[in-house]
Amino acid sequence: MAEFSFSWKSCEDDARITLLTLKGSLDLTSVENLMDSFESMVAEGRYFVIVDMEHVDFVSSPSVGALMGCRCRLIEKKGNLVLVGLSLSLREKLNLMGANRIFRYYNDVKTVLSDYRWEYDNLAQKVNLQIPANPAYVPAIRRMISSIVLQKGYNRKDAFRIETIVDELSNNAIEHGDHSQKMFFIEFALDREKVELSVRNRTSEIDPSLARSVQEKFNNPVVDDESIRGRGLALVKMLSSELRLDIDAGGTTVHVTKVRED
Amino acid sequence: MESKQIKLEVKDVDGRSNTKIIEFDGDLDSTNVESTLDKVNTIYGEGVANIIADFSKLRYVNSTGLGILLHISKTAKTNRWTFKIAKVNDNVFEIIEIIGANTLLDIYDTIEDALSSLN
Numbered sequence: 594m595a596e597f598s599f600s601w602k603s604c605e606d607d608a609r610i611t612l613l614t615l616k617g618s619l620d621l622t623s624v625e626n627l628m629d630s631f632e633s634m635v636a637e638g639r640y641f642v643i644v645d646m647e648h649v650d651f652v653s654s655p656s657v658g659a660l661m662g663c664r665c666r667l668i669e670k671k672g673n674l675v676l677v678g679l680s681l682s683l684r685e686k687l688n689l690m691g692a693n694r695i696f697r698y699y700n701d702v703k704t705v706l707s708d709y710r711w712e713y714d715n716l717a718q719k720v721n722l723q724i725p726a727n728p729a730y731v732p733a734i735r736r737m738i739s740s741i742v743l744q745k746g747y748n749r750k751d752a753f754r755i756e757t758i759v760d761e762l763s764n765n766a767i768e769h770g771d772h773s774q775k776m777f778f779i780e781f782a783l784d785r786e787k788v789e790l791s792v793r794n795r796t797s798e799i800d801p802s803l804a805r806s807v808q809e810k811f812n813n814p815v816v817d818d819e820s821i822r823g824r825g826l827a828l829v830k831m832l833s834s835e836l837r838l839d840i841d842a843g844g845t846t847v848h849v850t851k852v853r854e855d
Numbered sequence: 856m857e858s859k860q861i862k863l864e865v866k867d868v869d870g871r872s873n874t875k876i877i878e879f880d881g882d883l884d885s886t887n888v889e890s891t892l893d894k895v896n897t898i899y900g901e902g903v904a905n906i907i908a909d910f911s912k913l914r915y916v917n918s919t920g921l922g923i924l925l926h927i928s929k930t931a932k933t934n935r936w937t938f939k940i941a942k943v944n945d946n947v948f949e950i951i952e953i954i955g956a957n958t959l960l961d962i963y964d965t966i967e968d969a970l971s972s973l974n
Contacts, residue, residue, distance in 0.1 A: 821922035
C-alpha cells in the first residue's frame, strides 16, 4: 500500500472552496496528521472542503469516522465536506461503512462548484432549448424539465405543475406559430426559490391591432365549454406566480415565473 | 396505432355485459387524445352503455386531454350512456379542479363506488 500524503490549496475557480488531495493508504495513524491540518483550515475560515480521493487506495473505518467528524465541524460552521474522484471499489467500501448516508459524492470538482454556487450563492442554473415545432417532441421535453426540477429538490407537486406549464405553453407555441418555421425555443432557469421559463415561437409580422387583440385574449382567456381545446392558457395562469406575453416583429414569447411552494 | 404515451386496457365487469372498465395507463395529452377518443367511441359503438375510466395509473393529463374527457362525458349523457371516472391521483385531480371539470365529470374514489352508482 502506498504511503499516505496530503496537500491542500484554494480551488482555482473559487477561492472560498478548499481542495484537499489525499494519496495512499488512509488509516488511523495517517489521519492524525491530517487532523492537525484540518484544524488549521478551520482556523483560517475554510469551511467548504472538497476531498479528492482519486489517489486513495485504502480507507479504514476509523479514518472514515474521522472524516465524518470533520464534516460535522464544517456543517456547524455552515460549510460542508464532500468527496470527489472515488473509484468504484472505494465507493463500494465506503457505502458498506454507511458513508454514502453522510457524504455527498461527486464525479468531479466542476460539478461540486456548480452545486456550491446553487446552494450558497443561489445562482440560477439555465438551459436553452431549440425544439422541432412538432407536438410529438413535447412529452419528452416537459418530462425532462420536470425531472430537472425534481432533482434540484423541488417537491413532486411543483414538478408536476411545471411539467404542465411547459406542456401547455409548448403546444400553444407550436399551434399558434408560423408553420413554415421548424423550431420553437425554451429558456429555462431555476434557483432554489423559483423557476423562470420563456417559451418563444416565430410568427409572420403581427400588425398592431392584431397584437392588441392577442394581448387582450392572453390577459383574459375565455374558455368555451363546447370546445375540446382552449383551456391551456387559463390553466397556466392558475399554476403560475407571474405570467407575461411579449409580441415583437419576429414572434411571441410567454414568460412564466413559478415560485417554489414547499 | 396506439400512442406510446398511454395504454388503454379494456376489462369486462362480471354480471354486467353492457359495462366496461377502461384502465388508463400513462399520460393523456395532445399526442394521443384522438386515438383515445376513437377507442372510447368504438367501445360505445359495440353496444356498451356504461364506461368506467380507471385513472389509478393515469400519471398526467393536460388541458386537451381534459377537453376530450369532457367531450366523451357530454356525448355519453346525450346518448343516455354513462362515463364515470374513478381513482384519480392528486396531481391529475388538481388539474381537473383548476379547469372546473370536477363539477362536469362524474368522479368516484373507487371502481366499486362507480359501479354501485349504476344501480
